[in-house]
Amino acid sequence: MLGQIGFGVVAVMLLFTAFRVVTARNLVHTVLWLGLALAVTAVVYVMLGAHFLAAIQIILYTGGVLTLMLFGVMLTHRDEGFVAVQNPSGRYVAGGLLAVSVFAMLAAAIVRTPSLPATPAPPVSTEALGAAFLTEQVLAFEVLSLLLLVAAVGAIVMARRRDAGEEGESQGAVLPERKVLPLRQPQPDAESAPVAARASGGDA
């Protein structure tokens, strides 16, 4: 009984925070709601007996990903980003319909599956997880570490600002940016309005 109430409270919190993630107007609020949703997911992991994964979720997501996304929002922030952008309502209708149909499909599949287990198996210890990582899953573990290295190096190379002092491709890299800059400041909406109108026409 108590477990059911706890599950209900956590489920409602998780769905509400996720709903706010996709509906909040302010992008910073979106990212903060995302952090809350991921933290509540960690609570669900604890309820499922996966304590190590809950800790990893908190450390990696709310510690790392959230900070990165806040950096992303603030580095690419412009003033009109905080004003409500005019959004064609057809997109909301299409998104809502798609989401409802996806959920209906999944829920029908879940409900109609016979004999889903209702009682949990014994929980997995962190020791067993660690042993699995270094024995039977060791190849995937090493490939994953390579992937992380490549991602880190790639992100640094991609996001690095090329200074004018560099030789070689630096001229090609600096020149287009200087050309774009004056376009950027005077009128952000003059060119975006017809594009948005065209997009909405395509949606409808």
Added chain:
Amino acid sequence: MGLSAYLLLSAGLFALGVYGLVTRKNAVGVLASVELMANAVNLNLIAFSRFLGGHVGQVFALFAIAITVAEVVVGLALVIILFRARGDVRLELMSELKG
């Protein structure tokens, strides 16, 4: 609570992520929606691992978490490049390749 309750919760989370993926215009907002969907998938994996026994589900979820983090790093680097080149990260403005 049985396994189906967790699966339904995860399905709801995934559907909300789909909604955000369609309606969001800012590239960072789209990334946040993708995070929600990946999170729903991880929840599924862990729920199955808990109710069916065995540790493989949790190992898989750990791999998925690490890969998602790498994806966010690369995605945000792309967003920053986009901003540097175009001065805007609203995705509906990126329509050069539209016929």
